[in-house]
Amino acid sequence: MSGGPIEARVSRVPRVLSIAGSDPSGGAGIQADLKSIAANGGYGMAATTALTVQNTQGVRGVHVPPASFLREQLDALSDDIAIDAVKIGMLATTEVVGVVRSWLEQVRPPLVVLDPVMVATSGDRLLDAEAELALRELVRLCDLVTPNIPELAIIAAEPVVETWPEVLAQAARVSAAYGVRVLAKGGHLSGAEAPDALVDARSGNVPVVTEFAGIRIDTSNTHGTGCSLSSALATRIAATGEWAAAVAESKRWLSESIRAGAALQVGRRHGPINHFAGMWQRGGVVTAPTPAEVREHWWAEIASIRAQIDGGDFVRALGDGSLKRGDFVWYLAQDALYLRDYARALAEAARLAPTTAEQAFWASSAEGCIVTELQLHESWATEGEVFAASPSATTTGYLNHLLATAARGDYAVLAAALLPCFWVYHDVGSRLHPLAHAEHPYADWLTTYADQAFTDATERAITIVTALAADATPPVRDAMLTAFRTSTEHEREFFAAAFGVAAE
Ligand SMILES: Nc1ncnc2c1ncn2[C@@H]1O[C@H](COP(=O)(O)OP(=O)(O)O)[C@@H](O)[C@H]1O
Numbered sequence: 427m428s429g430g431p432i433e434a435r436v437s438r439v440p441r442v443l444s445i446a447g448s449d450p451s452g453g454a455g456i457q458a459d460l461k462s463i464a465a466n467g468g469y470g471m472a473a474t475t476a477l478t479v480q481n482t483q484g485v486r487g488v489h490v491p492p493a494s495f496l497r498e499q500l501d502a503l504s505d506d507i508a509i510d511a512v513k514i515g516m517l518a519t520t521e522v523v524g525v526v527r528s529w530l531e532q533v534r535p536p537l538v539v540l541d542p543v544m545v546a547t548s549g550d551r552l553l554d555a556e557a558e559l560a561l562r563e564l565v566r567l568c569d570l571v572t573p574n575i576p577e578l579a580i581i582a583a584e585p586v587v588e589t590w591p592e593v594l595a596q597a598a599r600v601s602a603a604y605g606v607r608v609l610a611k612g613g614h615l616s617g618a619e620a621p622d623a624l625v626d627a628r629s630g631n632v633p634v635v636t637e638f639a640g641i642r643i644d645t646s647n648t649h650g651t652g653c654s655l656s657s658a659l660a661t662r663i664a665a666t667g668e669w670a671a672a673v674a675e676s677k678r679w680l681s682e683s684i685r686a687g688a689a690l691q692v693g694r695r696h697g698p699i700n701h702f703a704g705m706w707q708r709g710g711v712v713t714a715p716t717p718a719e720v721r722e723h724w725w726a727e728i729a730s731i732r733a734q735i736d737g738g739d740f741v742r743a744l745g746d747g748s749l750k751r752g753d754f755v756w757y758l759a760q761d762a763l764y765l766r767d768y769a770r771a772l773a774e775a776a777r778l779a780p781t782t783a784e785q786a787f788w789a790s791s792a793e794g795c796i797v798t799e800l801q802l803h804e805s806w807a808t809e810g811e812v813f814a815a816s817p818s819a820t821t822t823g824y825l826n827h828l829l830a831t832a833a834r835g836d837y838a839v840l841a842a843a844l845l846p847c848f849w850v851y852h853d854v855g856s857r858l859h860p861l862a863h864a865e866h867p868y869a870d871w872l873t874t875y876a877d878q879a880f881t882d883a884t885e886r887a888i889t890i891v892t893a894l895a896a897d898a899t900p901p902v903r904d905a906m907l908t909a910f911r912t913s914t915e916h917e918r919e920f921f922a923a924a925f926g927v928a929a930e
Pocket residue numbers: 573574575611612613614620621622640641642643644645648650651652653655677680681684
């Protein structure tokens with residue numbers, strides 16, 4: 427198989443097939459392989475060669491179904507699915523080795539990794555003694571073989587070696603003799619180190635040896651380490667084509683998983699590793715809401731603030747027309763002052779936006795604030811009334827919140843802080859504009875709330891922010907909601923501050 431198209435990267439999730447035995451305790455065999463493939467970013471499949479009866483204490487029995495049944499499993503997969511990589515584990519008998527061999531020759535998967543499983547940690551045989559010769563021949567069809575120290579010696583047809591330099595030398599002889607890369611594993615050495623090495627002597631020249639240092643972890647949770655490592659390698663090499671990086675990353679993942687194994691409290695002897703420990707620790711079990719769920723949740727979160735805005739004196743008096751003109755003009759002046767700095771926060775969102783579409787949206791909203799909104803205000807109050815005003819404490823508080831959020835530089839949080847000025851304002855307006863009638867003193871103002879362009883902009887802002895929140899990590903999503911809620915509180919205070927300021 428070596429020299430084939432295995433150097434090519436797979437630009438999607440690699441489809442990795444494990445051909446191996448079943449370990450009902452879940453620590454080794456196909457169960458470990460499937461966990462390992464998933465934990466390392468692949469889509470796992472499994473064709474079962476043998477059923478074992480085993481737990482963390484040892485293997486109590488092995489049942490090998492007819493080899494023809496394995497061939498049916500393999501054919502069913504390759505008839506339907508493009509397989510990016512194959513990992514081979516326990517093969518049990520000569521007949522099973524033969525079936526796998528003929529299938530490999532026919533299907534020629536791009537990457538084949540062989541973990542030459544012969545004897546379990548417990549000492550129980552997982553490959554018939556007479557099948558060793560057949561297995562050695564299978565090595566020639568593989569791209570990578572991952573023997574432990576005793577397995578390496580059997581493939582080399584040499585005595586078992588004891589020191590790491592001897593292991594490397596034996597691995598180089600195997601690589602040259604079989605035309606295969608060898609991952610020499612130091613798990614069976616004694617001492618504080620647990621090194622591995624990628625050995626490539628296929629060219630017949632000086633072997634290329636890439637070593638991966640490792641610290642031996644003091645644990646009895648090493649059941650299935652060989653299965654797990656070989657599956658991780660098949661997955662990562664298929665994904666990137668980077669052999670050394672794949673080994674380094676797989677080993678780093680394996681160490682983390684070995685370390686976390688004991689905490690699983692599975693079994694009394696050689697317990698399993700925890701394949702997903704790192705993923706779980708880094709948030710792997712956390713689910714994410716959809717944008718629609720964020721929209722519903724956030725809207726409900728500010729329900730009581732919205733009720734306070736609707737029930738507030740300013741909105742009520744604006745709606746029924748009883749609002750004093752002085753209060754209204756004061757409100758417009760504060761709104762104009764607010765919009766000038768709100769436009770600056772919108773411009774900062776445009777600067778931070780990751781896509782040109784979002785950049786354009788925030789930039790055009792900023793422009794809309796400065797030009798359209800200020801013109802609108804000037805038509806309602808004299809320029810002097812608007813520009814003579816200075817920002818109230820309430821206006822300053824709202825703007826400080828927005829500008830400080832902008833200065834912190836988190837685009838998603840800033841976008842969330844900007845949203846209530848669209849969403850809450852539009853919502854209040856949707857109840858105010860139907861109240862306009864011919865005699866209403868603020869009828870022209872109320873009808874501006876029905877502006878379709880503002881409705882469209884509000885919907886777009888909600889779409890952007892809820893998508894950002896759905897994609898965000900939980901802490902960022904929380905920070906977004908806090909910023910959103912705070913802005914809504916400022917909206918409430920902004921309306922409230924404008925009531926009762928006029929002298930008469
Ligand atoms: N106690 C341990 N601490 C750290 N790494 C280990 C430990 N035991 C095994 N490993 C690693 O697990 C992988 C498989 O180990 P090994 O025992 O050599 O093979 P197998 O499981 O096939 O017998 C190797 O990368 C090895 O370095």
